[in-house]
Amino acid sequence: xxxFGRAFADELRAVRGDRGALLVLVGAVLIYALFYPxxxxxxxxxxxxxxxxxxDHSALSRQLVRMLDTHELIAVRHEVxxxxxxxxxxxxxxxxxILAIPxxxxxxxxxxxxxxxxxxxxxxxxxxxxxxxxxxAEAIGTLSAGIEIRRLEATGLSPAQxxxxxxxxxxxxxxxFNPAEGxxxxxxxxxxxLILQQTLLIGIGLLAGTASERREExxxxxxxAGTLGRAAFYLSLYAIHTLxxxxxxxxxxxxxxxxxxxxxxxxxxxxxxxxxxxxxAASHLFHRRETAIQALLFTSLPAVFLAGFSWPxxxxxxxxxxxxxxxxxxPGMAGFLRLDQMGATLSEVRGEWMTLWVLAIAYFLLAWxxxxxxxxxxxxxxxxxxxxxxxxx
Amino acid sequence: MSERPGIRATVxxxxxxxxxxxxxxLLLVILPLVAFGVLWAIFWQGVPRELPVxxxxxDHTALSRQLVRMIDASPTxxxxxxxxxxxxxERLIREGRAYALVTIPVDFERAIRRGEAAPVICHHxxxxxxxxxxxxxxxRGVVGTLSAGAELKRLQGGGTPRGVxxxxxxxxxxxxxxxxxxxxxxxxxxxxxxxxxxxxxxxLVAAVQALGSELKDGTAADWLATAGGRTWKALTxxxxxxxxxxxxxxxxxxxxxxxxxxxxxxxxFGAIIGATLLFVLAVEAVGIALVAWLAxxxxxxxxxxxxxxxxxxxxxxxxxVAAMPLAAQTxxxxxxxxxxxxxxxxxxxxxxxxxxxxLPLAALAAFVLLLPVASLGRLxxxxxxxxxxxxx
Numbered sequence: 001x002x003x004f005g006r007a008f009a010d011e012l013r014a015v016r017g018d019r020g021a022l023l024v025l026v027g028a029v030l031i032y033a034l035f036y037p038x039x040x041x042x043x044x045x046x047x048x049x050x051x052x053x054x055x056d057h058s059a060l061s062r063q064l065v066r067m068l069d070t071h072e073l074i075a076v077r078h079e080v081x082x083x084x085x086x087x088x089x090x091x092x093x094x095x096x097x098i099l100a101i102p103x104x105x106x107x108x109x110x111x112x113x114x115x116x117x118x119x120x121x122x123x124x125x126x127x128x129x130x131x132x133x134x135x136x137a138e139a140i141g142t143l144s145a146g147i148e149i150r151r152l153e154a155t156g157l158s159p160a161q162x163x164x165x166x167x168x169x170x171x172x173x174x175x176x177f178n179p180a181e182g183x184x185x186x187x188x189x190x191x192x193x194l195i196l197q198q199t200l201l202i203g204i205g206l207l208a209g210t211a212s213e214r215r216e217e218x219x220x221x222x223x224x225a226g227t228l229g230r231a232a233f234y235l236s237l238y239a240i241h242t243l244x245x246x247x248x249x250x251x252x253x254x255x256x257x258x259x260x261x262x263x264x265x266x267x268x269x270x271x272x273x274x275x276x277x278x279x280x281a282a283s284h285l286f287h288r289r290e291t292a293i294q295a296l297l298f299t300s301l302p303a304v305f306l307a308g309f310s311w312p313x314x315x316x317x318x319x320x321x322x323x324x325x326x327x328x329x330x331p332g333m334a335g336f337l338r339l340d341q342m343g344a345t346l347s348e349v350r351g352e353w354m355t356l357w358v359l360a361i362a363y364f365l366l367a368w369x370x371x372x373x374x375x376x377x378x379x380x381x382x383x384x385x386x387x388x389x390x391x392x393x
Numbered sequence: 394m395s396e397r398p399g400i401r402a403t404v405x406x407x408x409x410x411x412x413x414x415x416x417x418x419l420l421l422v423i424l425p426l427v428a429f430g431v432l433w434a435i436f437w438q439g440v441p442r443e444l445p446v447x448x449x450x451x452d453h454t455a456l457s458r459q460l461v462r463m464i465d466a467s468p469t470x471x472x473x474x475x476x477x478x479x480x481x482x483e484r485l486i487r488e489g490r491a492y493a494l495v496t497i498p499v500d501f502e503r504a505i506r507r508g509e510a511a512p513v514i515c516h517h518x519x520x521x522x523x524x525x526x527x528x529x530x531x532x533r534g535v536v537g538t539l540s541a542g543a544e545l546k547r548l549q550g551g552g553t554p555r556g557v558x559x560x561x562x563x564x565x566x567x568x569x570x571x572x573x574x575x576x577x578x579x580x581x582x583x584x585x586x587x588x589x590x591x592x593x594x595x596x597l598v599a600a601v602q603a604l605g606s607e608l609k610d611g612t613a614a615d616w617l618a619t620a621g622g623r624t625w626k627a628l629t630x631x632x633x634x635x636x637x638x639x640x641x642x643x644x645x646x647x648x649x650x651x652x653x654x655x656x657x658x659x660x661x662f663g664a665i666i667g668a669t670l671l672f673v674l675a676v677e678a679v680g681i682a683l684v685a686w687l688a689x690x691x692x693x694x695x696x697x698x699x700x701x702x703x704x705x706x707x708x709x710x711x712x713x714v715a716a717m718p719l720a721a722q723t724x725x726x727x728x729x730x731x732x733x734x735x736x737x738x739x740x741x742x743x744x745x746x747x748x749x750x751x752l753p754l755a756a757l758a759a760f761v762l763l764l765p766v767a768s769l770g771r772l773x774x775x776x777x778x779x780x781x782x783x784x785x
Binding site: 018020023024028031032035036038039040041042045046064087090091092093098109112113114115116117118119120121122123124125126127128129130133136137140141143144147148151160161163164165167168169170171172173174175176177178179181183185186187206210256288289290291293294295297298299300301302305306308309310311312314315316317320334337338341342343344345348349351 | 416419420424425427428431432434435436437438440441442443444445483484486487488489492505508509510511512513514515516517518519520521522523524525526529532533536537539540562563564565566567568569570571572573582587590591594595598602605690691692694695697698699701702703705706707709710711712713714716717718720721724725738739742743744745746749785
């Protein structure tokens with residue numbers, strides 16, 4: 001395997017000698033990992049500003065406002081006399097929700113009746129809407145349940161009987177994994193996997209485009225040994241990156257990490273191989289140094305929403321989901337998320353693991369084929385470099 | 394054949410370059426259409442439905458079977474698995490085959506008959522936020538209906554004492570009103586943010602390619618000469634065609650969002666049109682600055698990727714800007730997308746007064762005015778100094 005060692009060393013030299021490639025294959029991997037989590041670092045959106053319209057001004061209405069304000073998701077910021085003024089505050093983006101307490105609120109309840117409070121929430125931003133609605137519902141529900149239980153106890157029931165009578169079938173929510181519903185924990189671990197894929201594809205494509213521009217000979221002495229040697233170089237480099245991400249970055253930000261090192265490594269192997277061979281196979285499509293950066297940038301956002309963690313795959317058209325499986329990131333993000341954030345075993349991600357092996361083998365064969373048929377040098381200067389083909393997904 | 398140098402000649406020259414190099418067809422037409430199409434297809438179905446859940450029925454009575462049927466009949470959930478124990482259910486969740494495990498306890502029906510509480514437990518995958526919140530909402534509805542249902546009263550013998558029945562009236566009822574986006578459609582909400590995110594990518598990449606390739610190919614002197622040596626004319630002539638192209642694409646995007654995808658229009662349509670055109674110019678201004686100051690097509694493209702790739706995360710659509718750390722808020726303000734989406738949400742959904750949108754509109758205008766002014770001299774220098782040409 002003389003060609004293997006030479007290809008490994010050549011690739012190392014090419015990357016070391018190219019600032020652009022180093023920026024992508026080393027710099028971007030580090031920078032993005034520290035930069036991308038930034039907006040989500042607070043994890044949970046709390047203290048959504050709320051506005052109160054209290055027409056009752058009674059002890060009970062003030063108690064409700066206090067309970068709302070002490071709820072961690074809500075901060076009562078304004079009190080205005082009319083609903084119109086309250087809505088204007090929401091419209092101006094200064095409040096996320098309104099609580100409207102009617103006149104005779106306390107009197108109605110004292111008499112054993114039922115009073116209706118109005119809750120108006122801003123659905124222009126989904127997270128604000130969800131947090132505000134949860135906060136309102138919990139604060140109001142707590143006060144209402146307390147009053148109801150006191151009423152039932154007054155009829156002679158024991159506290160336990162009163163609770164059972166009030167809600168015979170209580171629903172207990174037991175969140176598994178990410179119980180606080182942290183936003184960074186939800187998004188960033190998967191995006192890290194995508195960063196590994198995109199930087200690898202861009203780095204390999206950038207070097208191939210540069211070689212093509214310089215019309216360097218891309219033929220390898222031995223296509224098989226050469227392809228394996230180049231892949232071995234990228235595998236070594238990205239094994240370090242993967243270790244860094246799953247060993248250090250995930251812990252640095254305090255994301256859930258239940259994955260066992262051996263299991264993660266066993267899953268990372270086919271993922272990295274699939275990405276590397278895809279990069280090598282696609283490298284013939286890039287005839288310019290910058291084309292890979294441009295083309296891959298277009299795929300990042302669709303790849304995130306096709307991966308299934310932010311948008312359920314059941315809601316994606318079946319044909320599109322199947323096409324998306326050709327991207328190593330689709331099974332890769334799903335598998336890593338379940339291994340590291342949900343503590344799954346390797347056998348519990350066997351579907352994704354097998355898909356990645358199939359992709360790795362298929363892209364390896366393609367890369368080998370491409371290496372065995374080096375592109376023909378094209379004549380002419382910049383003006384006649386006209387065979388820019390569409391890069392593959 | 395020598396044309397009179399100026400903007401018109403520069404536009405002609407740019408048209409010839411774009412026609413000769415397929416990369417422009419790719420960046421201006423093919424990739425944008427594919428990316429728009431794929432995003433549209435992803436969210437085509439709107440709200441996710443029939444998400445698979447597992448059920449562990451430890452009671453096996455008429456009432457427990459009724460609850461299982463009710464869960465299956467809910468729009469969000471489909472009972473895909475009936476499991477024998479919790480271990481099996483939790484494994485299904487870890488395997489990604491079920492989003493939740495609903496456990497109905499032993500003696501469910503009997504406890505209710507006796508007037509005791511019989512809790513239903515829902516283990517769910519909170520790592521996947523969206524399915525988790527949809528399932529929680531629907532399951533609360535289903536179990537709440539059952540809990541309040543006539544079926545239970547019948548089971549409990551119907552003989553509720555009058556005093557208890559009176560007291561059972563819910564003391565405080567919550568009447569829910571949704572302000573703005575009342576249908577809560579994910580399709581219109583997410584696409585209204587994602588399509589502009591992609592548009593920013595298209596514009597920025599194309600502007601950097603158009604300008605940066607002059608330096609890389611060493612044709613910058615010819616470009617300036619075609620414009621009669623005036624940098625502002627050279628810039629205008631160079632970007633005129635792509636500006637028109639992306640303005641039309643932006644307007645088409647707005648038309649699709651409002652006419653095809655049912656985005657509500659509560660406020661000023663004029664402000665949205667104006668913001669769209671300013672947005673195109675603002676992103677091009679960022680492209681001008683990147684090429685002028687980095688003077689390297691590859692490096693400027695990398696920087697464009699860094700700016701526009703994670704821009705959605707910083708835009709405040711998923712996680713509000715006000716709740717971000719200061720560093721993220723600052724970065725967010727430096728991206729045109731943030732300001733554009735703010736106008737979009739305020740005008741389309743909230744129907745905010747124009748004064749609310751004047752700040753983000755002014756921010757977009759600031760990009761358009763300040764960045765080219767700050768970059769023109771530098772651009773002239775790198776375009777005339779051969780040392781800045783052909784840099785990789």
